[in-house]
Amino acid sequence: MGNSAVSLGCFSYHECARLGGSIAMPVSACLLSSQEIVATYVPHDLELDAGQPAQEWKSANPIAFCADWQGKNADPSRETQVHILWSEQNLYLRFECRFCELFLFADSAPDGRRDQLWDRDVVEAFFQPDPAREGHYKEFEVSPNGMWIDLDIFPGGRSDLKSGMRRSVVLDQGAKTWSAEVAIPIRAVTASFDPSLIWRANFYRVEGKQEPRAYLAWQPTLTPQPNFHVPARFGSLRFSGENSARQ
Numbered sequence: 001m002g003n004s005a006v007s008l009g010c011f012s013y014h015e016c017a018r019l020g021g022s023i024a025m026p027v028s029a030c031l032l033s034s035q036e037i038v039a040t041y042v043p044h045d046l047e048l049d050a051g052q053p054a055q056e057w058k059s060a061n062p063i064a065f066c067a068d069w070q071g072k073n074a075d076p077s078r079e080t081q082v083h084i085l086w087s088e089q090n091l092y093l094r095f096e097c098r099f100c101e102l103f104l105f106a107d108s109a110p111d112g113r114r115d116q117l118w119d120r121d122v123v124e125a126f127f128q129p130d131p132a133r134e135g136h137y138k139e140f141e142v143s144p145n146g147m148w149i150d151l152d153i154f155p156g157g158r159s160d161l162k163s164g165m166r167r168s169v170v171l172d173q174g175a176k177t178w179s180a181e182v183a184i185p186i187r188a189v190t191a192s193f194d195p196s197l198i199w200r201a202n203f204y205r206v207e208g209k210q211e212p213r214a215y216l217a218w219q220p221t222l223t224p225q226p227n228f229h230v231p232a233r234f235g236s237l238r239f240s241g242e243n244s245a246r247q
Contacts, residue, residue: 029081030066030080031066031074032064034063034235035219037084037235037238038061039086039091039237039238039240040084040085040086040240041085041195042085042086043087045089045183046085046183048182050094050168050169050179051179056085062082063203064079064080064082065080065217065218067217067220068214068217069204069217069220069223069228077176078098079097080205080218081095081096082095082218083096084237088186089185089187090184091127092181092182093125093180093182093184094179094180094181094182095182095203096177097144097177097178097179098176098177099176100176102121102144103208104120104147108147112146112147113147113148114149117147117149120143120206121208122143122205123143123180123203124139124141124206124228125140125141125202126138126140126202126229126231127140127189127200128234131199134155134232135153135155136154137153137200137231137234138151138161138163138189139151139158139161140163140165140182142169142180142182144178144180148165153229162188164188165188167181169181196239198236198237198238199237200234201236202217202221202233203218205217215228219233219235
């Protein structure tokens, strides 16, 4: 992965001796159910730094999950927290993850992109700006060692999105946590952004070396076998802040 151990674009990778940069939530928070996540408005763009999060992240309204894709087998030791901010130009995500083990790819494209990233440990975000376009949504993934993939999903297939997403990742082996910050240009998700509209969204996590792996979901998809591609089961993403009512 080139020089990824030090830096690659906006990606920084560290192994820490302490739980630095964490925005803590109670372990029990992952057992609470919510069908909506709120993106908080920030009036300027942010520098990504997963190890030392910007003060603006404190204004976010995070959700947490630790149950599997069927809403069963809750495991707080694999809790995932998701924070969302938005500016005029970008959608910002911050994931905070507890882990039991790591299973990672060792190779990627020079820019960190990796096909089939879901075959290793990963966090995933799916966004559907227009729920009327059933089967059309965007997928973004980041791994604990900073690899990424972004996809345009449509009925019967998928293609590379080439969104221009940026990311920063920090891994704490001692505390068994990893965090990722992601910046996604809003124009890559929708050509006509109206923050007064509610998007559909879901967030997922995969961990483990062999089946049965941990397939975790914010909103359970309720399929017999693990399947995250069920937009009918997505939750709601609402945009709040001083510009949320602009036209």
